[in-house]
Amino acid sequence: MRFSKKPLSIIVGGLIGISATIQLASAEEVQQVSAYQEADSAKAGSSTSNASSAGANASNRLENVLVTAQRRKENIQQVPSAVSVIGGDKLVATGVGRTAAEITQFVPNTSAGQSNGHSRPRWWIRGVGTGTQGLDSPSPVGIYLDDVYISNASATAFPLFDLERVEVLRGPQGTLWGKNTTGGAINLISQKPRFTPDGYLKLDQGSHDSTLIQGAVGGAIIEDSLAARISIHQDTRDGLFNNSFTGEKDFAYRDSATRIQLLSRPADDVELLFNLHYRDYRTDGANATVIGTGTNGAFWTNGATYIPSKDRTIVSSNVDQFSDISQDGALLNLNWALPGGYELTSITAYEGYDSQSLSDSDNTPLEISRGYTDAKTSQRSQEIRLASPKDGNYHWVAGVHYFTDRINSDAASGTLPTAQKPVGRADAYSDTVYRHDSESYAIFGNLTYNVTDRFSFTSGLRWSREEKSIDLYYYQATPNPVIFNDQTRWWLPSSVSSPIALRVRQDDTNDWSDWTYDLTPAYELSDSSRVYARVARGFRGGGYNSAPRTQDSISVLEPEYLTSYEVGYKSEWLDGQLLLNANVFTYEYEDIQINAVLPSPTGALSQLRNAAEGDARGAELEIQALVTANLQVRIGLGWLDTEFSNFSDVNGDYSGNRFVRSPEFSGVLSLDYQYPLENGSSLTLGTDWNYQTRYYFYTNNQTDPNLAQDDYGTGSARISWKSVDERITLSIYANNLNDKQYKLHTLPPAAGAAGNTVNWSEPRNYGVSLVTRF
Numbered sequence: 001m002r003f004s005k006k007p008l009s010i011i012v013g014g015l016i017g018i019s020a021t022i023q024l025a026s027a028e029e030v031q032q033v034s035a036y037q038e039a040d041s042a043k044a045g046s047s048t049s050n051a052s053s054a055g056a057n058a059s060n061r062l063e064n065v066l067v068t069a070q071r072r073k074e075n076i077q078q079v080p081s082a083v084s085v086i087g088g089d090k091l092v093a094t095g096v097g098r099t100a101a102e103i104t105q106f107v108p109n110t111s112a113g114q115s116n117g118h119s120r121p122r123w124w125i126r127g128v129g130t131g132t133q134g135l136d137s138p139s140p141v142g143i144y145l146d147d148v149y150i151s152n153a154s155a156t157a158f159p160l161f162d163l164e165r166v167e168v169l170r171g172p173q174g175t176l177w178g179k180n181t182t183g184g185a186i187n188l189i190s191q192k193p194r195f196t197p198d199g200y201l202k203l204d205q206g207s208h209d210s211t212l213i214q215g216a217v218g219g220a221i222i223e224d225s226l227a228a229r230i231s232i233h234q235d236t237r238d239g240l241f242n243n244s245f246t247g248e249k250d251f252a253y254r255d256s257a258t259r260i261q262l263l264s265r266p267a268d269d270v271e272l273l274f275n276l277h278y279r280d281y282r283t284d285g286a287n288a289t290v291i292g293t294g295t296n297g298a299f300w301t302n303g304a305t306y307i308p309s310k311d312r313t314i315v316s317s318n319v320d321q322f323s324d325i326s327q328d329g330a331l332l333n334l335n336w337a338l339p340g341g342y343e344l345t346s347i348t349a350y351e352g353y354d355s356q357s358l359s360d361s362d363n364t365p366l367e368i369s370r371g372y373t374d375a376k377t378s379q380r381s382q383e384i385r386l387a388s389p390k391d392g393n394y395h396w397v398a399g400v401h402y403f404t405d406r407i408n409s410d411a412a413s414g415t416l417p418t419a420q421k422p423v424g425r426a427d428a429y430s431d432t433v434y435r436h437d438s439e440s441y442a443i444f445g446n447l448t449y450n451v452t453d454r455f456s457f458t459s460g461l462r463w464s465r466e467e468k469s470i471d472l473y474y475y476q477a478t479p480n481p482v483i484f485n486d487q488t489r490w491w492l493p494s495s496v497s498s499p500i501a502l503r504v505r506q507d508d509t510n511d512w513s514d515w516t517y518d519l520t521p522a523y524e525l526s527d528s529s530r531v532y533a534r535v536a537r538g539f540r541g542g543g544y545n546s547a548p549r550t551q552d553s554i555s556v557l558e559p560e561y562l563t564s565y566e567v568g569y570k571s572e573w574l575d576g577q578l579l580l581n582a583n584v585f586t587y588e589y590e591d592i593q594i595n596a597v598l599p600s601p602t603g604a605l606s607q608l609r610n611a612a613e614g615d616a617r618g619a620e621l622e623i624q625a626l627v628t629a630n631l632q633v634r635i636g637l638g639w640l641d642t643e644f645s646n647f648s649d650v651n652g653d654y655s656g657n658r659f660v661r662s663p664e665f666s667g668v669l670s671l672d673y674q675y676p677l678e679n680g681s682s683l684t685l686g687t688d689w690n691y692q693t694r695y696y697f698y699t700n701n702q703t704d705p706n707l708a709q710d711d712y713g714t715g716s717a718r719i720s721w722k723s724v725d726e727r728i729t730l731s732i733y734a735n736n737l738n739d740k741q742y743k744l745h746t747l748p749p750a751a752g753a754a755g756n757t758v759n760w761s762e763p764r765n766y767g768v769s770l771v772t773r774f
Contacts, residue, residue, distance in 0.1 A: 060629050061576035067167050068147075068187070070446065071176050071397050072343075072387055077570050080458065080522040080532035082170040082583050082620060084636070088163040088191060092202060092771060094688060094716065095733060097160030098212070098235055098255070100143070100188060105690045107168050108620050108638030108666050115745035115759035117283050118235075118255050119157045119325060122745075125170050126587070127616050127642040127662030128183030128562065131697065132595040132608060134547070135377055135407045136436045136470070140540045140560070140593075142173065142181035145188050146275060148331055148349040149178060151405050151438075152377045155327055155353045158279055159257050162200075162216040162231035164191045170620070171564045171585065172538030174516030175460030176446055178401060182538040182562040192273065193227035193263040195220045199774055206767025210237035217774075224265065231259040239285055240762060244309065244316045245365040250285025251315075269337040279327040286317035287759060288363045291706050294754035299364065302752045303422030306364050312741055312760035318420045319360035319370050326354045341389025345399075346382075353377045358491075361413060361750075363757050367421035368750055369428075372412045372491035379405035398445040407436040409546070412491035416484060427482040429496050434472035434506075434546055441465050454524040465513035466541045474504035474548060504548045512542050512559050529571035537563045540593060545608045558610050563588045577626040582619070589614040592644075594660075596651070596700045611647035611699065614659065616640065634670040644699065657702050663692040669715075680724035687737075689715035697746050706756040707746050714740040714761075729771040739764040 065076040069083045076083055084107045091097040096105070101112035101121035111129075112121040123129050123141035130139055135152055142149055143156040150156050160166070166188055173181040197219035204212035211234075218229030234256050239249025257279040264272040290308045292299035300306040308316065331349040338344055355375045362368035385399035415421065415428040444462035451457060477498045486495035493500055518536035525531060540560045548554050568583035592611040618640040625633045642659035669689040676682050691713035696702045718733035740761065747757035 084168045108636035125184040127659035141183040142185040161233040172536040174538030193229035204769035207765035233257040251287040273333040281325040286315040299755040303424040317360040323357035345385040375409040394449040396447040401442040429477035458520040467511040469509040472506040579624040587616040613646040616642040630674040636668040638666040663695040684720040687717040734766040
């Protein structure tokens with residue numbers, strides 16, 4: 001299917017029309033935008049810092065990078081914690097950011113397996129994450145959009161466009177970033193409005209008729225008082241996969257997003273930022289297939305025989321699949337500079353998510369099972385922080401946080417009386433409907449005391465309370481056979497003539513509360529090197545198994561707890577031309593919430609449960625070097641050893657298994673070489689590579705090779721020409737340069753099948769892009 005691209009010309013025309021009313025920035029202003037330096041926030045709008053990893057300043061030093069990992073602006077090298085940053089320029093230059101999950105390719109010991117295009121990322125940092133994508137199961141890696149926590153993991157794939165930077169914080173962040181950050185936190189920070197005119201426009205045309213239009217324009221509306229910025233993202237692609245059943249191209253998509261921001265300065269000491277954003281994402285067709293392990297590679301021989309193709313670009317589905325997602329949100333950020341150097345911050349936010357999808361649960365041309373979902377979530381949050389000045393022997397941050405959300409979900413599955421139904425396969429219908437509510441409160445504080453000029457001690461403490469409730473119904477139609485009176489809308493109970501019985505009923509309310517903390521002594525060995533030790537404890541709130549099939553499978557999950565011990569070293573060498581950061585860590589993990597996926601008659605069934613104990617240990621090394629004035633290298637290496645030390649249930653003993661998606665070794669490499677041309681323009685040759693050793697997709701099955709991914713590495717390359725004034729960049733690029741085939745995700749099959757469901761990586765793709773800055 002081909003999506004209409006008429007909206008693209010409308011967006012481009014509107015963007016150019018708006019920019020025509022704003023005076024173009026001077027070359028000096030453009031350089032200020034692209035260089036990473038701290039702006040004068042009193043007059044220049046929000047910070048113009050841009051953590052570009054591809055440039056250096058005029059003195060041939062690596063640029064200083066400011067982060068807010070500790071809820072105030074600090075040089076990343078001064079933060080006593082493992083933090084990585086990807087700058088907005090890097091995302092634009094590499095083409096990364098069609099989905100937020102792509103940022104993990106730049107950070108060792110992280111991943112975000114994404115099986116459904118640009119939605120449903122599965123976030124993992126240092127082996128801590130979750131395989132389930134249930135709306136009621138928050139990820140233990142907290143995802144923040146402009147400091148606003150996003151509870152619904154399916155909503156965290158919002159495309160990355162017009163960003164200042166992305167901060168990746170590894171290890172528990174429970175004190176300043178809250179619950180559900182046992183694995184870490186990722187903060188996506190938008191480029192804010194400025195009082196000087198600026199913007200950019202990116203046009204990209206790639207394989208499979210993919211088209212990307214991205215850009216922003218902004219400037220002052222009222223001098224020194226009100227500024228605005230409009231950012232857009234429009235990404236479309238034709239079908240990538242060949243459906244051998246229908247003969248059509250499958251899995252075309254359209255992804256549209258808009259962000260509108262207003263920055264107001266009603267007084268010299270008050271700044272108000274209003275952010276309104278929206279996304280509409282649509283896919284059509286299948287993107288998953290199956291691996292056959294039976295005779296002659298057969299996947300199904302029960303009443304019919306199906307032997308799947310081994311070509312990853314071929315799918316075969318008898319269901320007209322689609323997914324339709326819309327997201328909207330708004331936030332109001334108040335910063336008030338109080339007398340005495342204190343700063344008050346208030347963030348009020350709303351996020352909404354609406355999803356509807358139809359799927360072929362068996363991913364074959366047979367009528368074994370199909371699914372339908374209709375889900376909505378809405379969340380509201382309020383955070384208030386007060387920060388002290390930093391000019392004394394101690395400084396602190398204290399605050400309160402409130403959060404509430406509601407989930408309404410309706411998920412049906414069925415087997416219809418079609419011609420593709422295998423002989424002996426029974427018609428079936430079931431429906432799970434639930435409403436899930438949660439509400440949480442927290443109070444927190446963080447204090448740093450400078451014992452001497454070189455020795456400091458930081459401690460943090462947070463108390464959190466959370467209440468959750470679920471109102472769940474699971475219905476199942478009486479078989480032999482189930483009769484549908486309207487197969488075109490089979491998922492509706494009114495379309496089923498057979499009696500429908502209530503099989504499972506759950507009406508529960510539970511609450512949990514606990515403390516999290518961190519203790520971090522740090523010592524400066526010299527002006528250019530420092531060491532730190534960090535002990536941190538975080539927890540992930542309890543919850544429910546929202547996919548029960550029998551009354552006795554109802555369960556209440558207990559909170560999980562993780563205590564981390566980390567020692568780190570941060571340093572700058574060769575007069576700022578080399579950065580070297582390293583750390584070692586060990587984790588003690590208790591009551592781990594895991595996703596056990598089991599075969600069932602209708603397909604893989606996810607069941608959330610607690611595993612008793614687990615341990616992890618590892619190390620990370622990050623090097624950034626300006627080898628010459630024109631060559632910059634970035635290297636990240638990770639080592640990870642994980643194990644469930646105590647994990648068994650009625651299905652078996654899994655003690656000794658590794659954590660999910662936790663390769664023993666991982667590495668990232670980025671090279672950027674700029675070659676000056678005689679006329680003052682330049683060519684840049686760039687490449688980025690990511691390597692991971694073998695990892696597993698499930699905790700309870702690590703013997704099936706189809707449920708694991710062997711060692712692999714993949715990379716991208718680009719050649720870019722930049723004009724003399726650096727306002728125009730023309731690039732050609734290739735992704736998955738070595739055309740590597742690897743699994744994005746796998747699922748156990750329906751009962752009676754031989755093999756597994758699999759989502760394969762996309763083949764090599766290439767294209768050309770044009771970026772113009774104004």
